[in-house]
Amino acid sequence: MCFLRHFLFLLLPIWVLGFSIFSFAAVIKSEESSVVFVSGTPHEIPISQGMGAQSPGPPIVKVVLREDLNKKILIALIVSSTLLCVTVVFLVYLLLWRYRNLKNSFTGIKQKSDSVKSVSTKPIVHKIDSVSVRKGTIPVYDYQLLESATNKFSDSNVLSRGGRGCLYRAFLDENSSVTVKKLDGGGGEIDIEKQFESEVDWLAKIKHQNIISLLGFCVYRQTRCIVYEMMQNGSLESQLHGPSQGSGLTWQLRMKIAVDIARGLEYLHEHCHPPVVHRDLKSSNILLDSEFNAKISDFGFATQNRNLKLPGTLGNRASEYLVDGKVTDKNDVYAFGVILLELLLGKKSAEKPSSEPESVVTWAVPKLSDRANLPNILDPAIKGTMDLKHLYQVAAVAVLCVQPEPSYRPLITDVLHSLIPLLPVDLGGSLRIL
Numbered sequence: 421m422c423f424l425r426h427f428l429f430l431l432l433p434i435w436v437l438g439f440s441i442f443s444f445a446a447v448i449k450s451e452e453s454s455v456v457f458v459s460g461t462p463h464e465i466p467i468s469q470g471m472g473a474q475s476p477g478p479p480i481v482k483v484v485l486r487e488d489l490n491k492k493i494l495i496a497l498i499v500s501s502t503l504l505c506v507t508v509v510f511l512v513y514l515l516l517w518r519y520r521n522l523k524n525s526f527t528g529i530k531q532k533s534d535s536v537k538s539v540s541t542k543p544i545v546h547k548i549d550s551v552s553v554r555k556g557t558i559p560v561y562d563y564q565l566l567e568s569a570t571n572k573f574s575d576s577n578v579l580s581r582g583g584r585g586c587l588y589r590a591f592l593d594e595n596s597s598v599t600v601k602k603l604d605g606g607g608g609e610i611d612i613e614k615q616f617e618s619e620v621d622w623l624a625k626i627k628h629q630n631i632i633s634l635l636g637f638c639v640y641r642q643t644r645c646i647v648y649e650m651m652q653n654g655s656l657e658s659q660l661h662g663p664s665q666g667s668g669l670t671w672q673l674r675m676k677i678a679v680d681i682a683r684g685l686e687y688l689h690e691h692c693h694p695p696v697v698h699r700d701l702k703s704s705n706i707l708l709d710s711e712f713n714a715k716i717s718d719f720g721f722a723t724q725n726r727n728l729k730l731p732g733t734l735g736n737r738a739s740e741y742l743v744d745g746k747v748t749d750k751n752d753v754y755a756f757g758v759i760l761l762e763l764l765l766g767k768k769s770a771e772k773p774s775s776e777p778e779s780v781v782t783w784a785v786p787k788l789s790d791r792a793n794l795p796n797i798l799d800p801a802i803k804g805t806m807d808l809k810h811l812y813q814v815a816a817v818a819v820l821c822v823q824p825e826p827s828y829r830p831l832i833t834d835v836l837h838s839l840i841p842l843l844p845v846d847l848g849g850s851l852r853i854l
């Protein structure tokens with residue numbers, strides 16, 4: 421499509437030029453063929469063939485001069501209109517090109533140093549597979565711009581410090597802030613470059629209301645930055661296990677968060693071809709915006725390749741994955757079940773009561789075999805705030821999701837459709853509260 425547009429734009433001036441040359445040649449030719457020279461006159465005087473007879477004298481000379489003049493005017497007109505057409509087409513093309521480039525950059529961003537951008541990002545953009553990145557629809561941020569937006573990556577702007585780098589709040593203008601993840605090597609077994617490429621590549625391809633939005637990226641020397649939308653309410657982990665201990669999350673909000681995550685996963689498993697397995701789903705990778713819409717983040721380990729293994733961690737990973745690295749969408753369903761247990765019980769995915777961390781699954785599942793037990797082990801922050809039938813239903817879904825045998829676990833689409841009727845209509849479900 422793009423190629424066709426460029427082709428047409430180039431074709432137009434060539435066509436105009438060609439047409440002009442052709443008409444010019446035609447004019448000359450017609451002039452030549454319509455004029456004869458009468459010999460024997462003091463000067464050879466051209467007359468029109470159609471006049472038939474000779475008509476010597478001053479009037480004929482006058483006619484010849486006017487024809488000559490007309491021809492010159494015609495040539496001048498053709499040449500100037502050709503030049504005008506070529507200039508206008510060129511200007512229109514230039515304007516469209518500029519407009520497209522401006523549209524691609526983030527609102528209000530003035531790109532400062534083109535040299536930094538083109539020199540440093542070229543190799544990485546080639547490695548990144550995504551069509552959006554190649555086509556340039558994902559903005560490439562200037563390092564200096566991010567530096568000034570984060571107050572030189574100052575400690576006061578740090579939102580969190582992770583194993584792979586720091587996360588900063590960045591102010592691109594007075595009213596809006598974004599999040600900048602600065603990956604600077606950190607060392608260890610994690611390959612920063614690969615994670616950066618994987619994250620940018622996935623997020624450039626995946627667009628869904630329940631998946632974090634990628635706003636752009638930056639490559640500067642050894643530093644890699646990824647720019648995301650700001651999620652004002654932080655992670656689900658910090659809401660559940662941080663200072664507020666889940667008090668900000670009502671039963672209905674918890675159900676909304678569960679449905680949002682299931683919608684995001686359903687998109688990855690059912691609507692991406694081939695399906696995408698996130699492989700690192702956990703409450704710290706579920707982010708909440710100002711209205712508690714939940715979005716899945718951290719695609720550094722996501723894959724469509726079923727033979728890749730992650731460095732193992734306890735808690736959210738299914739046993740078949742930890743033991744023989746089998747990657748299927750059912751790994752994500754298991755991790756979703758763990759998050760559902762965290763939402764119900766307010767417990768971390770892996771607690772450390774002693775030296776050995778205990779998974780919430782091994783702690784809760786035996787207790788949940790008797791559903792009368794459930795209200796006793798429920799998160800105190802939501803005790804007595806929901807319809808018990810709904811509570812039992814959600815607990816049953818959670819237990820199914822964390823089945824040791826992957827084939828016994830439901831598909832995420834089934835999970836989603838069993839949760840939607842428990843969520844009020846105004847929160848995106850189908851429950852009508854009378």
Ligand SMILES: Nc1ncnc2c1ncn2[C@@H]1O[C@H](COP(=O)(O)OP(=O)(O)OP(=O)(O)O)[C@@H](O)[C@H]1O
Nearest residue numbers: 580582583584587599648649650651654655704718
């Ligand atoms: N877009 C965002 N808006 C607001 N807070 C965010 C955003 N992204 C991440 N955070 C916060 O930063 C924390 C760390 O996120 P990050 O993805 O950087 O983790 P990480 O370094 O990859 O570590 P891990 O691999 O353990 O998840 C999140 O748990 C969340 O609290």
